[in-house]
Amino acid sequence: MQVILCSTLIVGTLIPAQDPEPGAPHQLAELLLAGPRSKGAHSMDLTLDAAVDLALRTNLGLRKAVLEEQAARHDHLGSWGAFAWDLTGWASYGENKAPGSNSFEASVIDSTTAIANMSLLRPLASGGSFSLNFNTMNQTTNSAFAVGSDFNRSNLGVTFVQPLRRGAWEEYATATQRERRLDWVTAGETRRGERHALIESVHNAYWDLVAAREQWQVAASSLRLGLELLAKRNREWQAGVGTEVEVLQAEAETATRVEALLLAENDLESRADELKLILLDEGEHVLWDRNLLPTTGLPQTVSAEGVGDWADAFVTALDQRSDLRLQRMAVERVGVTLVRARSEQLSGVDLELQANSDGQSESASDAVEDTLGWDFPGWSAKLTWNMPIGNVSATRAALAAETRLKIAHLEYDRLEMAALAEVRGAVRDLLYRTEAVRAAVSSLALAERQFEAEQLRYDEGLSTNYQVLEFQRDFVQARRNERQARVEYVKARTRLLAAQGVLDGWTDKQ
Structure with missing residues (x-):
C-alpha cells in the first residue's frame, strides 16, 4: 500500500479519482502523447537511401580519403618520369x-x-x-x-x-614505380573502406533512430492503455462497483508509464543527434534544428532467403573486404622491397x-x-x-625485408581468421534474428489474447485489477520485444553485408 501511495504522488493530479470525466488526461500526459517534443521548428522526412547519399556527399573523412587517392595517383603517374628523355x-x-x-x-x-x-x-626500364x-x-x-x-x-x-x-632488369628498375602504384591502389581501397564504414554507420544510426521511434510509439500506446484503464476504474469506483485501491493501482501504473514515455522521448532525440552528427559537414548546421522523421519502415515480413552457407559468404568476404585487400597490398609492397634488397646483395x-x-x-x-x-x-x-667487402648493409636489409614479409603474411592470416569468425557470426546471427522475429510476433499475439481474456475475466469478477495490470504489462513488453526484434533483424542483415565487404554494393566488376 505504501508503494501504491508513493506512486500516486508521482502522478499528482494526472486524473483525480473524484473526476467523473472518463479518460481526462493530465496536462503532461496530453503533451507527451501529442508527439516527440523536438525543439526544432521543422520536421524533415528522411529515407535510409537519402541519409546514405547525404553522408556520402558531406562526410569530411570520406572527402579527405578521396583527395588522398588523387594525390597518390599523381605520385604514381609522376614516378614514371624517371624514364623520360x-x-x-x-x-x-x-x-x-x-x-x-x-x-x-x-x-x-x-x-x-x-x-x-x-x-x-x-x-631504361631494364636498369x-x-x-x-x-x-x-x-x-x-x-x-x-x-x-x-x-x-x-x-x-x-x-x-x-x-x-x-x-640493379639489373625491370623488376628492380621499376620498383619505385610499383611502390607508387601500390600506394595509389592502397589509397583507393582505403577510400572504399572509409565509404563502406560510413555507410555501415549511417545504417546502424538510422535503424537505431527507427527503433527509438518505435519504442516511443509503444510507450505512448502503453500510456494510452493505462489512461483508459484508469478512467475505467474511476467510473467503476464512482458507480460503486470498484474500489479506491484499484484506482490507486491504475494511477501508479500510469505514472510509471509517463516516466517510460519520457525516457523513450529522450532516447529518441539522442538517437537523432547521433545520426545528425554523421550527416553534418563543416558548413552545414541546419540539421540540428530539424526533427528527423525516418520514413523507411521496418520490414513486415522477414526471411533468411539468400543467406546460404557461411562458406559462400566467406568466399565473397575474401575477395571484397577492404582490410584483407589492404593487407594483400601490404604483402606485395614488402615483396617489392625484398626484390630490391636481394638485388643489392649481388656483385655489380x-x-x-x-x-x-x-x-x-x-x-x-x-x-x-x-x-x-x-x-x-x-x-x-x-x-x-x-663488390663491396662484406656487403653488410645490403645483407641485413635483405634479412629485414624477409622478416617483414613473414610478418605481413602472419598479419594477413590473422585478419583472415578474424573475417572468418565475423562472417560465421553474422550468418548465424541473421538466422537467429529471423526466427526471433517470428517468435516475437507469436508472443505478441498470445500476450494480446491473454490480456483481452484477463480483462473479460475481470469484468465477470473472476480476476483482480492487479492481474489485469500484470497481463497489460506483459502485452506492452511483448510489443516492445516485437519492434526491437525487427530492428535487430535489419541490423543483422547490415552486419552480414558489412562482414562480406559488400554493403556499398561495390564489386570488382562494377
Missing part, C-alpha cells in the same frame, strides 16, 4: 695568353676556345641507360706549332650501359657499349659534316665488376 646542353668560351716557349713563336701566344655540347639521356652526346669545339691561336690558326673539331657519341647483376657487373665519330677541319661545317657522316668511327666495349 633528359636533354642537357651547355656552352663555354675562353681566352688565354701565354708566353712563347721558343724563338720560333711570338713572344705572347693568344688563343681562344669555344665549346658547345648537347646530350640526350634516356634511363640501364641510353645516351647520345654531340660536342663541337672551335679554337684559334697564333702558335706556330698549332695545326692551324683556326681549328674545329666535332664528336658524336652513342653510349649504352646495362647492369647485368646488381655493368656492360658499357660505346660508338663515336670524330671530325676535324679548319672549317666548322666540314668538321660537323665528317662527324655526322660517320667518316672516322670508333667503338669500345667495357665490362666493370665491383
